[in-house]
Amino acid sequence: MSIIEVHNLSRTYKFYRKEPGFVGSMKSFFARNIEHARAVDGISFSMEEGELVGFLGPNGAGKTTTLKMLTGLIEPTSGTASVLGHIPHRREKQYQKQFSLVMGQKNQLWEDLPAYDAFLLNKAIYELPDKEFKDQFEELVEVLDVGKILNVQTRKLSLGQRLKCELIAALLHNPKVLFLDEPTIGLDVVAQKNIREFIKKYNRERNTTVLLTSHYMEDIKELCERIIIINKGKIIYDGSLDKLVKKYAPHKRLTVTFNKEGVGREILSRFGKLKYLGPHRSIISVLRKDAPSVAASLLSAGLPVDDILIDEPDVNEVIRHIFEKAS
Amino acid sequence: MHKYLALIRANWQRALTYRSTILGYRVGEIAEMLFILVLWTSVYSASGENVLRGFTLREMITYFLIGNLFNMVVRSFASERIANDIKHGRLSTYLVRPISYLAANFMRQFASLATLISVITQLILITLFFLPVIIFNTDALYLGIIALMAIFAFVIEFMISYLVGLIAFWTDETDGISSSIDRIKRIFSGGLFPISFLPEVFAQISFLLPFGYSLFVPAQLYLKKMDISTGLYGIFVQAVWIVILYGIIAFVWKRGLKRYESVGI
Ligand SMILES: Nc1ncnc2c1ncn2[C@@H]1O[C@H](COP(=O)(O)OP(=O)(O)OP(=O)(O)O)[C@@H](O)[C@H]1O
Ligand SMILES: [Mg+2]
Numbered sequence: 130m131s132i133i134e135v136h137n138l139s140r141t142y143k144f145y146r147k148e149p150g151f152v153g154s155m156k157s158f159f160a161r162n163i164e165h166a167r168a169v170d171g172i173s174f175s176m177e178e179g180e181l182v183g184f185l186g187p188n189g190a191g192k193t194t195t196l197k198m199l200t201g202l203i204e205p206t207s208g209t210a211s212v213l214g215h216i217p218h219r220r221e222k223q224y225q226k227q228f229s230l231v232m233g234q235k236n237q238l239w240e241d242l243p244a245y246d247a248f249l250l251n252k253a254i255y256e257l258p259d260k261e262f263k264d265q266f267e268e269l270v271e272v273l274d275v276g277k278i279l280n281v282q283t284r285k286l287s288l289g290q291r292l293k294c295e296l297i298a299a300l301l302h303n304p305k306v307l308f309l310d311e312p313t314i315g316l317d318v319v320a321q322k323n324i325r326e327f328i329k330k331y332n333r334e335r336n337t338t339v340l341l342t343s344h345y346m347e348d349i350k351e352l353c354e355r356i357i358i359i360n361k362g363k364i365i366y367d368g369s370l371d372k373l374v375k376k377y378a379p380h381k382r383l384t385v386t387f388n389k390e391g392v393g394r395e396i397l398s399r400f401g402k403l404k405y406l407g408p409h410r411s412i413i414s415v416l417r418k419d420a421p422s423v424a425a426s427l428l429s430a431g432l433p434v435d436d437i438l439i440d441e442p443d444v445n446e447v448i449r450h451i452f453e454k455a456s
Numbered sequence: 457m458h459k460y461l462a463l464i465r466a467n468w469q470r471a472l473t474y475r476s477t478i479l480g481y482r483v484g485e486i487a488e489m490l491f492i493l494v495l496w497t498s499v500y501s502a503s504g505e506n507v508l509r510g511f512t513l514r515e516m517i518t519y520f521l522i523g524n525l526f527n528m529v530v531r532s533f534a535s536e537r538i539a540n541d542i543k544h545g546r547l548s549t550y551l552v553r554p555i556s557y558l559a560a561n562f563m564r565q566f567a568s569l570a571t572l573i574s575v576i577t578q579l580i581l582i583t584l585f586f587l588p589v590i591i592f593n594t595d596a597l598y599l600g601i602i603a604l605m606a607i608f609a610f611v612i613e614f615m616i617s618y619l620v621g622l623i624a625f626w627t628d629e630t631d632g633i634s635s636s637i638d639r640i641k642r643i644f645s646g647g648l649f650p651i652s653f654l655p656e657v658f659a660q661i662s663f664l665l666p667f668g669y670s671l672f673v674p675a676q677l678y679l680k681k682m683d684i685s686t687g688l689y690g691i692f693v694q695a696v697w698i699v700i701l702y703g704i705i706a707f708v709w710k711r712g713l714k715r716y717e718s719v720g721i
Contacts, residue, residue: 142717200552202718222554230552237549241470253462254555282473 130214131175132306132338133199138208139362140169140194168194170362171208178305179336181329183343183353183370187452191362192342196308199340200230212306226255228306229299233314237295240284244275244294247283248301255302262301269297273327289320296327309341313348325351346445358448360455370444377451378442381420383413389433400427414442459555460563467567482578489524489582493517509653515679518591519650521583523675526602527647528575530609530670532565538621539630548718558618558705565614593678601687602674608694609670615701616641616666622705625712646672663690666697 146164147157169191176182184192197203198210201217201224210217215224231237238247252262270276273293283291292312299307309328313321329352332339343349349356349370356373358366366373383401390408397403400423401415415423424437500506500513511519538561541547550557583590593599620634642648644667651662651672662668673690676682 197718202548202551203716204714220551225552225554228552230548235545235548239466239470241473242466246466246469250462250466253459254553256459256554 132178132180132213133174133176133340134209134211135175135195135199136173136209137171138169138173138195138198138210139167139171139206140191140198140203141206142166142168142194167362169198169205169359172359172362172364173208174357174364174367176338176340178338179332180355181332181339181341181353183341183349183356184359185342185349185356185448186359187455190359192359193310195359196230196310196340196342200228200308201225226302227304228308229302229304230308231292231295231299231310231312233292233309233311236283236291238283238291238298241282243280244283244286244297245279247294247298248279251298251301257302261303265301265303266297269300272330273297273323289316289324292316292320292324296324300331303335304337306338307340309339311342311344313343313345321345321347328352346448350444358451360452365451365455374441374444374447375417378447379417380414380442381417382438382440382442383415383420383424383427384410384438384440385413385427385434386410386436386438387433388435392432396432460559463555463560463563464567467564468570471568471570479574482574485528486578486582489520490585492520493582493586496520509650510681511650511652514589514591515681516650517586517589518679519675521579521586521590522678523646523671525575525579526606526609526674527645527671528579529569529572530606530613532610532613532617533568534561534565534614534617535619535621535630535634537561537564538618539624539634542621542624542712542716543628543719545719547716551713551718558709561618562614565610591679593680595680597684598677598680598687601684601691602677605669605674605677605687605691605694608691608698609666609674612666612694612697612701613670615698615705619701619705619708622708622712625708625715641667641670644668645670646675650676664693666694666701669694 142165144164144166145157145161147153147161168189172191172195184195186192194203198205199212199217201220204218213224213227215221217224238244239250242250248266251257257265270279273296275290275293275297278286278290278294283294286294296312312328313324316324325348328339328341331337332352341348341352354369356366356368356370357364358373366376380402382404385397387409392411394403394406397406397411397413401413401419403411404414405412413423420439424439427437428434496516497513500508500516506512508516541550547557550560616637620630620637623633624630644651644662644665646662646668651659651668654662662672669690673682673687677687
């Protein structure tokens with residue numbers, strides 16, 4: 130059986146729209162315009178144990194709302210979700226002891242307490258035996274290298290340090306399912322890489338099921354074999370990143386380097402769509418299946434070709450293309 | 457360690473981090489208390505009476521000192537914190553964990569008793585000032601009932617404050633409501649003047665409300681203006697209120713959570 134199963138899940142938010150200005154305020158005092166926002170609109174997917182899935186989508190697509198439903202913070206308007214055989218919004222202790230939610234933008238640790246005290250508190254809350262706590266704690270502190278900051282109030286930590294502590298707090302009880310909402314937001318590239326590598330390793334070693342959202346393509350590229358793209362509350366893609374690129378990007382890129390200057394637009398345009406023109410290096414976009422033959426004809430055309438590189442278009446570009454097309 | 461003991465411990469640490477805030481409050485409170493006592497002293501001298509509504513000046517001063525001591529122990533400031541947790545989505549961090557938000561907050565309230573040392577120091581300071589006029593009651597039976605009443609009042613004050621905080625599920629504006637309730641509480645608890653100064657009806661009503669048991673009733677018991685049986689009856693009323701409030705909290709919590717959208721995350 131799958132660890133996470135979601136069927137036709139929807140969530141509508143009610144909200145009020147107020148006209149600007151004083152008159153608007155008065156109007157809305159007497160009669161409020163209720164509107165409904167369909168944040169998640171009939172999504173279905175499932176995840177197997179140990180999978181690490183990237184949940185992608187533009188701002189406001191419904192990612193956080195989905196995570197809120199899966200962690201039981203809010204109730205779905207319709208449809209069903211089940212995680213580890215539990216219905217999340219029932220908030221059963223048995224379920225809560227088996228998952229964790231980390232939100233990069235939200236401090237979950239008590240700000241006035243040093244991280245170590247927060248960990249002790251979690252030990253008590255999750256009723257962890259001494260030994261289990263100690264082993265897990267020591268390992269995490271070592272891997273994430275936070276030994277020196279454990280006695281500092283968490284509000285005095287840097288964003289990256291705090292996030293590491295958040296991760297430890299979330300992992301002490303060795304959850305089976307981990308929900309990560311933009312865990313690397315605001316971190317510098319090095320810190321991002323560290324966190325990313327940590328998540329990857331943790332997922333491999335513990336076989337923890339991870340559902341992660343991020344706006345950083347690096348995260349997705351490095352971590353996720355499978356991605357789910359959501360837009361306006363609907364899933365528009367569910368599959369591997371490779372297949373996505375193949376499906377949505379029917380073109381490949383040929384980067385041609387010349388050892389003499391001056392191969393111009395006119396000549397190059399004959400081979401395909403010219404994406405970039407430089408004095409020594411130009412990029413041509415050609416249909417996937419034509420790539421080898423175009424490369425061959427470039428070589429045999431008597432041009433001063435030094436090197437030809439055939440590669441996939443940039444994932445960022447593909448995703449941007451999909452997002453733009455969808456909106 | 458049991459989870460709720462751990463919560464008390466953690467909150468205790470947290471409370472002690474804010475020593476200067478606590479002291480900050482105390483300064484204002486000492487000033488207010490002195491002001492009230494001076495005010496009543498001059499009321500008595502202006503009226504030329506020795507006894508007002510059954511209170512001598514000495515009794516009146518003792519009433520405020522004992523009543524306020526009692527009130528400082530039992531009062532609760534939970535509502536603002538709870539409203540903020542709801543408004544800013546911090547409640548979510550409790551909702552995803554195997555822990556009860558009500559219990560967690562109660563433990564926090566309990567841990568805030570750690571700051572009691574400063575309250576007692578404050579009271580000793582004022583008491584020294586008024587030592588010659590204060591009336592002492594060493595009757596163990598009365599003091600026992602007052603102590604029991606304090607435990608119940610502590611729970612009730614917390615529950616009311618908690619309920620007021622839960623209003624934030626429905627409206628972002630909880631300050632107004634909570635300040636109104638504070639004022640009503642202050643009057644009906646006898647914090648401004650003994651309730652016996654009010655027309656008889658009010659006094660009767662206030663016996664059925666939970667507020668009086670946070671100041672007026674225990675102070676009256678201390679002054680032996682109320683007998684043991686009235687005290688026991690009061691404890692019974694408190695117990696009924698705890699049950700009622702618990703029911704309301706459970707109901708409001710359930711309805712509120714349906715509206716909770718965990719904003720900000
Ligand atoms: N409490 C709320 N009341 C009304 N509308 C809401 C509420 N929370 C979210 N929404 C709306 O629901 C939609 C989905 O929001 P959600 O937070 O799930 O997006 P997201 O995919 O996480 O976006 P981001 O990448 O910006 O974090 C948005 O249009 C948002 O405006
Ligand atoms: Mg989001």
